[in-house]
Amino acid sequence: MENFVYQNPTKILFGRGMEEHVGEETASYSKKVLLHYGGGSIKSSGLYDRITASLKKAGVEWVELAGVKPNPRLSLVYEGIKLVKENNLGLILAVGGGSVIDSAKAIAMGAVIDGDVWDFYLGKGEPKAALPIGTVLTIPAAGSEASTGTVITNEDGWFKRAVNSELIYPRFSILNPELAFSLPKFQVACGVTDIMAHLMERYFTNVTHVAFMDRMLEAAMKTLICQAPIVLEEPHNYDAWAELMWTGTIAHNNLLNTGRVGDWASHDIEHEISGIYDIAHGAGLAIVFPAWMKYVYKHDINRFAQWAIRVWNVDMDVFDPERVARLGIERMEAFFRSMGLATRLADAGITGERIDEMASKATDGNTRRFGNFVPLDKDAVKKILLLAEK
Numbered sequence: 050m051e052n053f054v055y056q057n058p059t060k061i062l063f064g065r066g067m068e069e070h071v072g073e074e075t076a077s078y079s080k081k082v083l084l085h086y087g088g089g090s091i092k093s094s095g096l097y098d099r100i101t102a103s104l105k106k107a108g109v110e111w112v113e114l115a116g117v118k119p120n121p122r123l124s125l126v127y128e129g130i131k132l133v134k135e136n137n138l139g140l141i142l143a144v145g146g147g148s149v150i151d152s153a154k155a156i157a158m159g160a161v162i163d164g165d166v167w168d169f170y171l172g173k174g175e176p177k178a179a180l181p182i183g184t185v186l187t188i189p190a191a192g193s194e195a196s197t198g199t200v201i202t203n204e205d206g207w208f209k210r211a212v213n214s215e216l217i218y219p220r221f222s223i224l225n226p227e228l229a230f231s232l233p234k235f236q237v238a239c240g241v242t243d244i245m246a247h248l249m250e251r252y253f254t255n256v257t258h259v260a261f262m263d264r265m266l267e268a269a270m271k272t273l274i275c276q277a278p279i280v281l282e283e284p285h286n287y288d289a290w291a292e293l294m295w296t297g298t299i300a301h302n303n304l305l306n307t308g309r310v311g312d313w314a315s316h317d318i319e320h321e322i323s324g325i326y327d328i329a330h331g332a333g334l335a336i337v338f339p340a341w342m343k344y345v346y347k348h349d350i351n352r353f354a355q356w357a358i359r360v361w362n363v364d365m366d367v368f369d370p371e372r373v374a375r376l377g378i379e380r381m382e383a384f385f386r387s388m389g390l391a392t393r394l395a396d397a398g399i400t401g402e403r404i405d406e407m408a409s410k411a412t413d414g415n416t417r418r419f420g421n422f423v424p425l426d427k428d429a430v431k432k433i434l435l436l437a438e439k
């Protein structure tokens with residue numbers, strides 16, 4: 050196991066009706082805030098009215114910025130930064146999913162500097178400060194409600210890039226599983242796949258003697274496999290949603306990577322697909338992960354066999370662990386398909402014509418390798434995308 054320092058400062062308020070506390074939680078940081086949300090689901094569900102009533106009750110004033118799109122755009126981030134500076138706002142309140150929260154995090158970093166926040170996403174310098182962020186989560190998926198990450202798409206060139214900083218851990222996140230009842234089935238499937246991906250990125254590591262965290266990750270994956278079909282069948286099943294929502298947060302709040310080094314190549318490759326084709330992040334991961342696994346599993350057949358046996362209930366075959374590993378990958382693909390997701394680019398309506406461009410963008414023109422389990426150069430990324438093609 051590796052040395053680690055672990056401190057996640059995000060206060061979680063979990064359960065039915067918890068959004069009623071948003072006013073008092075917000076007021077403890079600022080009485081004048083930016084209320085940030087997406088395309089309107091929070092209005093049709095009635096959540097907007099409950100949030101604004103709670104803010105009013107706590108004496109919090111707000112300026113609104115709606116319209117965050119999935120794969121959140123840099124141009125709206127700039128609008129948010131301008132509003133925060135002009136109105137001297139003290140906290141960004143994100144009500145929505147990963148896209149709204151990531152946009153809020155970008156605004157929080159950009160509002161305290163004179164320069165361009167996009168530079169952080171290009172790796173030019175690191176943020177030194179950020180405004181506080183609070184969230185009310187409406188979809189278990191990205192885990193941004195308790196993560197250090199923000200992923201933004203720059204429309205100029207369709208570059209989707211990430212920043213990780215402890216400064217942008219939300220100060221509080223409100224998780225009411227009932228808020229997920231209104232999710233379309235497709236978004237549920239994408240969310241579950243993203244959570245599964247966050248667990249698998251951490252699971253496939255070269256660090257040895259990480260048995261406790263292996264078991265935690267396996268338990269979280271098994272929870273998804275068990276609960277996802279229930280919420281797809283019964284969208285108002287509170288208990289199943291509660292299990293899923295909490296799994297989604299724990300999967301990405303950095304607890305489960307303590308003592309180990311995750312891979313993260315599949316995420317980087319997926320960001321090229323959703324950056325260019327504007328598909329949902331989870332939908333892209335259902336395509337990339339099987340291909341990545343087929344490309345790398347021989348690097349550590351024992352780890353893949355362990356995962357296949359413990360997570361996907363494949364029988365051990367001591368004479369052929371490679372077959373065990375491959376069966377695990379097949380069962381994972383079948384799980385994604387059972388939720389209605391495509392597991393090949395072609396099935397998602399994406400042709401192979403921009404594979405070379407995506408491999409080039411992912412590796413900055415073949416000048417950088419990424420992925421910790423198996424480092425990938427441009428040629429390797431291209432091979433993975435070709436495995437994902439049909």
Ligand code: NZQ
Pocket residue numbers: 086087088089090091094117118119120121145146147148149151187188189190191192193196197198199200228229230231232233236239240243301316330331
């Ligand atoms: O915009 P509205 O109308 O709210 O609709 C949203 C959106 O269309 C809808 N939705 C959300 N909650 C709903 C709902 N519809 C009905 N009822 C509800 N309760 O769902 C759609 C998708 O929302 P989005 O926020 O895009 O989903 P998600 O949470 O999956 O976020 C995806 C983004 O997060 C990034 C992804 O790359 C992607 O851009 N990620 C962020 C990470 C992080 N910050 O740590 C890590 C992840 O790996 C990921 O990369």
Ligand code: ZN
Pocket residue numbers: 191243246247316330
């Ligand atoms: Zn993800």
